[in-house]
Amino acid sequence: MKTLKVPEATIIRLSVYSRYLTEVDRKGIITISSGEIAEGVGVSPAQVRKDLAYFGEFGTRGVGYNVKDLRQHILKILGLSSDWSVTLVGLGNLGLALSSFKGFMERGFIITSIFDVDPSKVGNMIGNVKVMGVEQLEEVVQQNCTQIGIVAVPAPFAQEIVDRLVKAKVKAILNFSPVVLNVPPEIELRNVDLAVNLEVLTFNVCAQRY
Amino acid sequence: MKTLKVPEATIIRLSVYSRYLTEVDRKGIITISSGEIAEGVGVSPAQVRKDLAYFGEFGTRGVGYNVKDLRQHILKILGLSSDWSVTLVGLGNLGLALSSFKGFMERGFIITSIFDVDPSKVGNMIGNVKVMGVEQLEEVVQQNCTQIGIVAVPAPFAQEIVDRLVKAKVKAILNFSPVVLNVPPEIELRNVDLAVNLEVLTFNVCAQRY
DNA sequence: TTATGATAGTGCTATAATTAACATATCTAT
DNA sequence: ATAGATATGTTAATTATAGCACTATCATAA
Numbered sequence: 001m002k003t004l005k006v007p008e009a010t011i012i013r014l015s016v017y018s019r020y021l022t023e024v025d026r027k028g029i030i031t032i033s034s035g036e037i038a039e040g041v042g043v044s045p046a047q048v049r050k051d052l053a054y055f056g057e058f059g060t061r062g063v064g065y066n067v068k069d070l071r072q073h074i075l076k077i078l079g080l081s082s083d084w085s086v087t088l089v090g091l092g093n094l095g096l097a098l099s100s101f102k103g104f105m106e107r108g109f110i111i112t113s114i115f116d117v118d119p120s121k122v123g124n125m126i127g128n129v130k131v132m133g134v135e136q137l138e139e140v141v142q143q144n145c146t147q148i149g150i151v152a153v154p155a156p157f158a159q160e161i162v163d164r165l166v167k168a169k170v171k172a173i174l175n176f177s178p179v180v181l182n183v184p185p186e187i188e189l190r191n192v193d194l195a196v197n198l199e200v201l202t203f204n205v206c207a208q209r210y
Numbered sequence: 211m212k213t214l215k216v217p218e219a220t221i222i223r224l225s226v227y228s229r230y231l232t233e234v235d236r237k238g239i240i241t242i243s244s245g246e247i248a249e250g251v252g253v254s255p256a257q258v259r260k261d262l263a264y265f266g267e268f269g270t271r272g273v274g275y276n277v278k279d280l281r282q283h284i285l286k287i288l289g290l291s292s293d294w295s296v297t298l299v300g301l302g303n304l305g306l307a308l309s310s311f312k313g314f315m316e317r318g319f320i321i322t323s324i325f326d327v328d329p330s331k332v333g334n335m336i337g338n339v340k341v342m343g344v345e346q347l348e349e350v351v352q353q354n355c356t357q358i359g360i361v362a363v364p365a366p367f368a369q370e371i372v373d374r375l376v377k378a379k380v381k382a383i384l385n386f387s388p389v390v391l392n393v394p395p396e397i398e399l400r401n402v403d404l405a406v407n408l409e410v411l412t413f414n415v416c417a418q419r420y
Numbered sequence: 421t422t423a424t425g426a427t428a429g430t431g432c433t434a435t436a437a438t439t440a441a442c443a444t445a446t447c448t449a450t
Numbered sequence: 451a452t453a454g455a456t457a458t459g460t461t462a463a464t465t466a467t468a469g470c471a472c473t474a475t476c477a478t479a480a
Contacts, residue, residue: 062439195319
């Protein structure tokens with residue numbers, strides 16, 4: 001057990017491992033080796049062991065890992081042993097897609113509030129959540145002890161929404177607007193930029209040159 | 211000019227720089243320094259210069275970079291000097307959101323075809339693109355010389371769709387299904403896993419422990 | 421024309437991440 | 451019991467990435 005500085009790449013892989021283990025578990029498989037996990041998710045066996053070694057010893061030498069146990073351990077590491085209350089701000093096309101995204105619920109992310117500015121949307125039900133006007137954001141989010149905010153508003157409004165989420169004491173923000181946002185250092189911020197992803201692809205497609 | 215092995219992190223940053231430069235250019239600013247770019251996007255000035263150095267010399271010592279020029283150079287590097295034909299497979303909530311995502315069009319990604327299995331969707335118009343049944347995928351995609359496929363279908367169908375895209379000779383695939391996909395090495399594949407992003411956040415929120 | 425200030429480009433250093441190698445532990449079969 | 455096969459955990463080596471500091475170059479103004 002090394003501990004202390006864990007690369008972000010490791011966290012991302014752990015998340016992928018856990019999802020793969022869920023799949024493997026569903027097939028009724030009891031034990032799995034680092035090599036099989038590696039094969040399944042497309043990394044090296046050493047990488048799998050190294051990633052796990054940051055957090056402890058979860059396997060049995062000569063045998064492998066118990067699928068259920070390892071999965072549980074990883075979920076615990078990722079902070080997924082209990083549910084998270086999530087607020088979604090912005091109910092455009094992307095927001096709507098996110099609101100019904102199964103992958104969130106499956107992993108314990110519960111969307112407990114949804115906000116939009118559009119009066120024609122406010123009051124509507126999305127699943128069993130009522131859409132509210134953004135003016136209520138701080139109050140509702142704080143009351144619910146919501147810890148994660150998802151920002152899916154047009155770029156020009158993103159910073160303002162983020163500021164209000166910070167005021168409402170969320171701990172982490174997932175931003176889908178293609179802008180650089182400023183948050184206090186204690187707030188975790190991640191940006192998902194869809195166009196960037198395509199551009200990495202086009203670079204690579206064109207990259208015989210480099 | 212160093213060339214040859216460019217880190218992916220560099221490509222991602224270049225994409226961010228270029229977007230920032232677009233913004234700066236709109237404000238009518240002519241010249242910008244590495245320090246100002248760095249400030250604007252939240253990296254170090256050395257990093258900005260290093261990233262650009264992979265591809266050439268674009269600035270003037272003692273002065274900085276011409277905003278328009280640098281922007282154009284970066285777009286060229288990323289392969290964005292001409293448009294890309296993109297096909298979208300899967301018109302669920304996410305697919306629908308992607309189909310109308312402005313960020314794609316702005317950067318020259320043109321969705322030229324959309325496929326779904328649901329007969330109630332086939333035939334509908336999304337913008338000026340007619341939704342087609344997946345059975346036509348190979349034919350249409352190949353005919354259009356579409357080079358990029360976006361996969362937004364449920365996880366169990368993703369591999370099959372990817373196989374068909376490969377058969378249809380796309381060069382790159384952006385996958386939104388949370389599964390590990392197999393493609394031949396010459397095909398560029400990127401995965402966008404929305405839940406993973408949230409899980410990196412929760413880990414960090416919980417990570418006082420580590 | 422020359423001195424000064426500013427800033428890009430670059431080589432070197434330090435840090436981080438990945439891969440490889442190995443020593444240790446477990447299970448199975450004889 | 452013991453030997454052999456297997457697979458983890460860990461240390462070492464390699465590779466990749468980022469940061470720093472120096473050098474070269476340009477613009478400006480005296």
